[in-house]
Amino acid sequence: MSQQDKNIVLRGPGDWVKWQDAFEWQAKTLYLWDNLVDRKPQQNEDGTTTTLGPLPFLERPIMPTPEEFQSRPRLLQQQSQSRSQTQRRGQPNRRGHPSHGRTPSPVSEIQASSSATIQHTRYTIINTLDDKDARKFATAMNLYYNDRRQFTEQGEAIRKVMDWITSHVADTYLRTCCNPSDSLDVWYKNLCEEFKLATEEARISAFHAYHEATKPLTRAPKDWYKWLAAWEDAMSTGKSVGLAETSDPVSWFEAFIKAIQKPAEHWVDTFKTLRRREVGEGKISYRDLSDTFRREFIVPRQGERTAIMKGSFPTLHAGHPASGSDSEEPAPAPKAATKRKRKIAPAASKDLCIVCELPHHDLLRCYYAFPDQAPSSGWKPSPRRQATSKANLKKAEVLHEIARLKGKRV
Secondary structure, three states: OOHHHHOOOEOOHHHHHHHHHHHHHHHHHOOOHHHOOOOOOEEOOOOOEEOOOOOOOOOOOOOOOHHHHOOHHHHHHHHHHHHHHHHHHHOEOOOOOEOOOOOOOHHHHHHHHHHHHHOOOHHHHHHHOOHHHHHHHHHHHHHHHHHHHHHHHHHHHHHHHHHHHHHHEOHHHHHHHOOOOOOHHHHHHHHHHHOHHHHHHHHHHHHHHHHHHOOOOOOOOOOHHHHHHHHHHHHHHHHHOOOHHHOOHHHHHHHHHHHHOOOOHHHHHHHHHHHHHHHHOOOOOHHHHHHHHHHHHHHHHHHHOOOOOOOOOOOEEOOEEOOOOOOOOOOOOOHHHHHHHHHHHHHOOOOOOOOOOOOOOOHHHOOOOOHHHOOOOOOOOOHHHHHHHHHHOOOHHHHHHHHHHHHHHO
């Protein structure tokens, strides 16, 4: 059991959503979830639907006996032979005395008959079965062993889930909802009834958390990772409680794009241009979107912001290292060097397209440089990108590169 799983304890309505998610995972892992909740409705041939309840738990199988598979004529014959043998034992001998030295009574005859019948053990009866009856009995025994194995495995799984509940539910709710004499499905039903109102409150809380996480940013947050983690948590919670805003891919995608539009405009334009259609078709999940944003936008910028610790380089005075006794502060760097660094910084980004200036963008796939490649639907040029592209297309080196690529493509 992980440390995170140990921390999930149902102490009140505020813990219900996370506890229910953890319980569902436990039940599904042990193949018991379909025994606790209603199954999907079944579509009939006449167009109607049939509501299906939970699957019943397996019942303890009953071992078949050889007597059930013995042919009736053979069984009657065997019983008549047994009775005749019993009667012969009670008849008098040649001298007129019973075989046991006393006159048999009706009670003793019945006891003798019963004892003779009991002496036919199961193995003896199996030996008297013919081939056809023996095959039927063997098949029934195989089915019994298979049913018993499944019954034992399900019983062990039920025990594990019930042990998990007793260790993850407060004593107050265990006493009121989890009677030791009740079954697992009754326990879960009682807990759901107890926290029915908590589900509605959780849905309202998830609604506010989602809208707070998708509030449009006016500038880049101090920690992109923290902001993205909050958005993923809001999406996960919203899906678990059935929030409508988190169920429609187009809805949550547009909310995410609107939230980061201002601080991540270049990335937004690129992603919408290349993969918007996949979102509409439901081929991208919210986790795919967050992973792509983290990999293509957050990680590169974290590398650019690597700080240089103070004292990493020696202090120089007129080209020579300063002595240890010199307490004067080093002279500030010339302004020319600072300006040169500022000029180099923008040009150091090799991932910008030379036409539209979008990051991580191949010139061959640039719709502003090659408008004939743009899709007929699903792509709308940005006025700002058009203005930038128009200015760059007047440069000689850009025109030369485009002409080279056109000739190569032809």
